[in-house]
Amino acid sequence: TWGNVPQAPPDKILGLKDLFQADDNPNKIDLGVGAYRDNNGNPWIPLSVRHAENILYNTEKEKEYSPILGNNTFITCVQRLLFSQDAYGRRLLNDGRIATAQGLSGTGSLKILAEFLRRFNPEGPVMLPDPTWANHKSIMQYSGLRTETYRYYDCNKKSINIEGMLDDINMCKPGTVILIHLCCHNPTGADLKLEDWHKVIEILHHKELIPFFDSAYLGLCSGDPIKDLKPLFMVNKAVVEGHLPTYLLAQSFAKNMGLYGERVGSFSIICSDKSEKQRVNSQLAQIVRSTYSSPPCHGSKLVSIILSNENLYSEWLTDIKTMAERLNSVRIMLFESLTNKYHSDVDWSHLLTQRGMFCLSGLTRQAGPKT
Ligand code: PMP
Secondary structure, X not given: OOOOOOXXXXXXXXXXXXXXXXXXXXXOOOOOOOOOOOOOOOOOOXXXXXXXXXXXXXXXXXXXXXXXXXXXXXXXHHHHHHHOOOHHXXXXXXXXXXXXXXXXXXXXXHHHHHHHHHHHOOOXXXXXXXXXXXXXXXXXXXOOOOEEEEEXXXXXXXXXXXXXXXXXXXXXXXXXXXXXXXXXXXXXXXXOOHHHHHHHHHHHHHOOOXXXXXXXXXXXXXXXXXXXXXXXXXXXXXXXXXXXXXXEEEEEOXXXXXXXXXXXXXXXXXXXXXXXXXXXXXHHHHHHHOOOOOOOOHHHHHHHHHHHOHHHHHHXXXXXXXXXXXXXXXXXXXXXXXXXXXXXXXXXXXXXHOOOOOOOOOOOOOOOOOO
16 A cells, blocks of 8 residues: 655654664764753753652642643743743733744744744745754745745855845845744854844845744853843844734743753744734644644643742753853863864864854865874
8 A cells, every 4th residue: 555655765863863873983972963961971851850840740630631722821931931031022922912832842833833824824935044954944845835045154154144144035025934043053053143133133124024933942052041032132122113013933942941852842923912813823723733632741831830930940040051051161172172183274263153052063075184
């Protein structure tokens, strides 16, 4: 029956993990999947999560189904984290303009938003940065959306090509969706500066484009999730001032809470008013209902506990700092050993400005180490 099913290509990143496991070199280092490791190279469960699990173990009374769009406590906590840190975000929240729901981590959240776009903005292609996380293209295309790319990173200069990005999005038709990594761009580790964000927002406004933010690493850039939200504050201002009618935001708690396998995240859509929000929510609910019916409850309960308990929240902030500081210290060690021990004639300074879990070496396939 299935004889005509062709072999699908392996996932490049997850395929690397298999290759890694099969390699018996004792000095191997896993540079594949973006997951935090401690100083001994082991996975790490943040202390705030351990403590939240304790609380949950002692207080949990049911494992009933969650509502289709997630538990209200979770939604309120997440909205408070993402939208109540700046006056404009608070205004959008208070005006009842933000539809937020629990998603299956970042990927599942992107997927539901993509399905929403296919239904209600089918003509607008989705512009992806070049390069980007490979799954962006698959998620959008499997949801029936057309994707194109905008210039983002200049491999020769080893920095962001902001002029290229601005030119490319400036050419887009109204209604085009522009996907932007909120921070810790995967795979370059290079983020827009705040003055670049200003220019991008100007074009989003004048060209009537729809920004779609992917926030998979919130906190891991500066070590503080609220500081990493700064670009969003600027966007919120543009929305409140009437320059942008909407934006979409997919938030993952995989990396910044170490909840990779719990699959907990959120998706949000900014609406023009409460009644639009109600209608948008009803459509999101229909998409979710026919996809996985309702989201898993365990991870979302942990997130809710951490975000609503003052002590655990500040412990979480410390956990994030611990992760961000270690990521940066490893980067500095890599820079120093490459500069001092190996390629002393190569400028590796781009490694130092990269942030988050990724490090783009700039090496090409041909450029092996000098012998
Ligand atoms: N967006 C980006 C840019 C990512 O790098 C990742 C994870 N690698 C995700 C989204 C989704 O991650 P998850 O589904 O595990 O939350």
